[in-house]
Amino acid sequence: MNYLKKFFRGLLEEMFVNMTNRLCVQLRLFCIAGAGISIIMTVLNMIKAEYRLGLETGISAVFCIVIYLYTKKTGRYLAGSLCMAFILLGMFTLYVVGGLVEGFAALWFCLFPFICFFILQMKPAILFSGIGLSVLIALLWTPLQHTLPPVYTQNFLLRFPFLYVGNFVFSLALNGFYVYTYGRLLQLNQKFEYLSNQDGLTKLSNRIYLEQYKQNLLEKGSAELHALMLDVDFFKQYNDTYGHMAGDEVLKSVAGVILRLSAGSESIAVRYGGEEFLVLLQEAGKEEAAAFAEKLLHEIHNLKIPHVAGDGYVSVSIGISSRKVTSEEQFMNLLNEADKALYCAKQSGRNCVSGKLV
Known part of the structure; x- marks a missing residue:
């Protein structure tokens, strides 16, 4: 427990105290959370004899761990984030096409915009969210719909893209608010640091x-x-x-x-x-x-x-x-x-x- 506290405290200090790249730290946090969730889901899927889904979640856990180690060692956040976005898009598309767990696995697709805004800058996040929406529309509202398994109801097929769009709008608004407040926090932190290191009368250092x-x-x-x-x-x-x-x-x-x-x-x-x-x-x-x-x-x-x-x-x-x-x-x-x-x-x-x- 003490190790976990020290670990996450270090990540937060990198983000807010040492001013390390915020998105790089967030990608690493996502990799940790994604690996943990994927491992748990893999175990549960294997217990329920959902072997294909268990294999996919197991592979996603491996990808999360590899990307985490890569970004921690090299600091190349953008390459790691783009790889993660492509991997998730492919994995979520497989969930929709496969109709696994009676179609409920497809709902993970709606998380794609939120994840994009969490690990990417604003413009790339909007771009990847748009790509995800295009894939979803192509699968549900074009002749490709006939390739889907029969687990989806017509009502689900009609509402699913709107659920995705709603999550995109929410993620966009939340990200805008978060970026603004984070920027203000950095400004206030820099101002506080400047004032704490400065003599009030002469403006020299103290x-x-x-x-x-x-x-x-x-x-x-x-x-x-x-x-x-x-x-x-x-x-x-x-x-x-x-x-x-x-x-x-x-x-x-x-x-x-x-x-x-x-x-x-x-x-x-x-x-x-x-x-x-x-x-x-x-x-x-x-x-x-x-x-x-x-x-x-x-x-x-x-x-x-x-x-x-x-x-x-x-x-x-x-x-x-x-x-x-x-x-x-x-x-x-x-x-x-x-x-x-x-x-x-x-x-x-x-x-x-x-x-x-x-």
Whole structure:
């Protein structure tokens, strides 16, 4: 039981959390359900001496298992779905032509549109449902009707296609509603993820996203990182002089410069805490990282935001360090080195860059 819970939880997480192809996951779910139902039906048919029907349901179970294993291994959802649609169309057609179990097996044909919409996109599902309807009409309302066994009543032959069409309309409406709600769920999930990883004031990334970045980085292996730790000079004095609302505007202005300069580069910018910011540069040379730090320093000072301290304008101090990161310990050492370099920059008079790139 615990295995089944873990198995289906994994499938649902792929669909809703990891954003794996929804239809691929649904095809795999259908294969599991189809294999289970087919195995049960095979056993029951054999017990009732319905050997032909038992053979057909047994073959369908094998097909479901094979398609499940194929899509799980290759991820080629479309090929698996098209194969499943053709197999089901052929199998359901045999049920109608064979008139098995006094004609009741033919009712499985009405499920064909629902299955198509479950495992295919909208247009292919409509196409295959139309093909199924054409096969049904050809068998029931043309001279081919004489090839059918006598188990079907005239009333059944007249109503069966309308039952199929009714299920098609229901499946189309249900699929449209499902696709819309699933799309909205994805949008809301992406928005929630974005907001949870973003600092509300500065729109930079927050410490939660930094932790995710670190984990993703370590999973990929080693990487050369340059860390820039920034701190707004005399920020407490600025708040005391101009007020906290003005202080918030300063933080947003500084963050705007960081975002503008780091846009398009292999970097992340984080509000590390209070008036402190962190920029991590990846796939950058030492000279490029040093030039980036100097440009940040001058661009922020050139905002010309008045301040009673320093040289009359808001400025920042920057500590910089570099390291090849292969473990969490090395990642934390990189940040600690940048923090120590920032302290040195403040001790050296502020509005400067301190630290070395090794």
